[in-house]
Structure formats: C-alpha cells, structure tokens
Amino acid sequence: MAKAVVVATFVAGAGVAVAAAPAAAASCTDINVVSARGTGEPGVLGIIVGDPVYSALRGKITGRSLSAYAVNYPADISAGSASLGNADLVNHVTSQAASCPNQRFILVGYSQGANVVDNSIGISSQGAAVGGPIVAQIPASIQPRVAAILLFGNPIRAIGKSVTGTYASRTLDLCAQGDPVCGNGVDVTAHLTYGRNADQAATFAAGRV
Template sequence: MRRTPAVLLLAALLLPLAACAPTIDPSEARESLSEVTQDPAEPEAAEEYDAEAHPEPIVEPLECLPYLVVTARGTGEPSRGQLLDPVARAISEARPDEVLRLDLDYAADTDVKEGGTVGARTLVDTLNVQAESCPDQRFVLLGYSQGALVVGDVLAAPDVRLVGQRVGELTPEAAERVLAVVLYGDPRFVGGEPTGVGDFDPELNGILPRPPGSLDAYAERLRDYCVAGDFVCQASLDLDEEPHVEYYSNGMQQDGAAFAITRLDPPSRATEDRSGERDPARPAR
C-alpha cells in the first residue's frame, strides 16, 4: 500500500478505529450493480431530480463549521455502524468543534440507479449550497461500495456518469472546496489509475469501471482503496464476500482517515490546547 510518512504516523495514532462488517450477498450485490448498465431505461427519479427542469436545491443550508465531512454508505449498510463512521469520527476528533458530519440521505439499496440518482442530486446540491452559504467551509467526501460510485460520479462529468447524469454539476467554487476524497471497494475502480491504494491487481478494474482520467482533477486529493479479490473493485469471478469487507479490519480505515487529516489546515492554537498535543498533520496541496 502506498503511504506517505505523515499518513503512516497518523494511521498509527488512529489504530483504535473499529466497525462491524455487514453480511453481504455477493451474487445479489453483483447483480444490482450490473443492472446499472444492463438496463438502459432511466430510473423514475431521473425526471424528478433533473437539475435543468428543477433547478431549486433540494436541501437547506447546514451549519458553517470549517469542515463538512460527508459519508456515503454501501449497499445495505445502516446509517450507524457503517464502515465510514470511524473514519469520519477520527477526522472530527482531529479538529474538535470544527467538523460537521453528514451521512448522505439516499436509499443505498439494490436499486442502484434509482437510489444513486437521488444520492447524486443530494450531494451536488449539498456541496453547492454549502459553498455559497459558507464561504470558508471545505469538504471531505467518504464513500464505500455503492457510496463510492455515487461520490465518484458526482465528481465526474455528467457524460461519464452511470448515476445522476441529469442532476447537475458542482460549481467551480464547490469543486475547489473538496479537500479530500476517500473511497473503498469502488465499483468504478480503474486498476491503472495512480490514485489506487492496496494490493489489488492493476490489470483488473471494478464491475463498472469509469473511463480512465475521469477524476484527474481530484487526483492529488483522492485515495481509492481496493484489495485483491474484492469482487466489486476487481470484478473478481470468485464471489467471496470476505475481501469486500476487509476494509473494516485491514487498517485502511485508519489510513484513509490519516490521509484526510493531512489535507486539513494545521490545527489552531485552541485545537492544540483542547487535544493536549500538537497534531502532526499538515495540508498537502
């Protein structure tokens, strides 16, 4: 796994992170993801969440803390106890009273096109509204499995998306505010991209690989974690569920949190006083 010295240090400090892995039906998961491209029909949500036809944001402004951390959970994960909870918590604890956490409001069920469309519109509007309402707020985006698909598609151009082609785009101001993107078990993973982290086979892609270069604008801000044998990000023919949930226990939660923390500003003196020691994180821009 590729790591910088700063990330290694922070990962060691974040070892207590933990979450319980869900039970996954690999056949059902693969089928639900494959249907995204096998069925050419648009989901029912496409018209309702069309940004051109319905330009008014579907979300209200949130609190203007310095950082907004958004989690997009995987298929079937609960809102609490998901893979991304410890990652978001570690980021919050690194900057006490400076982080607002938001779990993306979308179904995360097996109707990926329908739920993904809603999730994509919600995320686009949330980031755009916050960029306009909170001039100093910046964003950290976390996604697992289906959630990684949604986050990645929002950051990509509409013509290469698989969900949310019509939900609008991030404004330049919102896109610039994205400090870090951390994805796990991404169905749209591309093995040859430099943003990949893990022991994956670079010759293998995910079930629904995005066109190479789709996320180049975020390359320095993105970590796309994938392990060997993960049938979602490696399109493995072996439908073993274990690799797709290894992220709960293999240290990649800590590594992802550490990477995101290094992207934040140095802690204020007030933050240092509350934590009792200086945070070694430094922005990497």
C-alpha cells in the first residue's frame, strides 16, 4: 500500500502546478505554519496539501503575520523516516518557541506527515502505514501555543486510533471516502484529493488562532 501511495503521489504531482510557499521561518511572525509532507510528495510544503493549505491560511488569517516551515525529513518508505520527521518538527517548534515568545503554531500533516505530527503531540503512529515510534514530543509548556492541528489522510485512523486528549478540540482530522491509507477503502486516488479541503482546513484554523 505504501508503495502504491508513493507512485500515485508522484503521478499526481507531475501534472499539477502550485505556487510555492515560503519554506522556512526565520523571523518572529505571529503564526508559524509547520507542515510535514506525505510520502514521496513534491512541493515546498507539499504539493497536495501543504502548499494549498498555506495559501488558504494566508487568505483566511488577516491582520497577523504568517511564516511557514517544511519539516525536514526523508518522507519515504525507509524505516525511521517518520521518526526523523518527528524529531525535526519538535526541534523546530521548541527552538522557535524559545526565540519568539509570542509566536503560535499551526501544525499540518498529510499521510506520513500526519504520522509525524501525531508522534510529535504524543500519539504514537507505530503500527500504522509508514509510521514509527515516538522519539520526541512538544513540551507541555508549549502546548497552549499550538493553535490548530490539520491532518489529512492520517494513517493511524486505519488502525483505530485518533488524536485524543489535550489537542483533540484543536484538531481537524480528515479522511476522504475510499482512502485506504486512513480508512478501509480501496481507492488510492482518494488519498490524493485533499487539496480540495484546503479552504475548510484554513477556516477551522482561523477560528482558533
């Protein structure tokens, strides 16, 4: 299944052009959007989810400055890929929080990137497609500054798990009908449709920042 998703993702990306979003947050903006792309997904923040969601967020959140950070990890099917993303996400958020005391965060994860976010907020993705064990968690002192979490095609849903606890009310976790990665469907192409939910996700996040 993981290989099928990789192939399908590259096929989808080959014929789609999306404006690139900024990849790194160097300054103390009001909000930092941290995006973890899916397996094999091209694009700055991710052509299927990250880029369109960031663009939608910029349209929905006005009067405040936004920046974006692309989680630095392989996003492939090698063992340890999700764990590397988990470590990088937590390191970035922790560093930014220390440098920018008033900055808040929106976490975005698609497919394997959703595993990365899950792990970072203390929900293990081990046992899910392209998942892995938790290697780092966002410190409790920073949790209130995570304004919203936007997850798409989240693999832990296929093993009966979900985001619970501290972050539950701040999380939008979308699974398209027929998507085999997050549900029991058999339509691999359904896993490539989440760009259509960018406006919905941005509206959800805008109401929480």
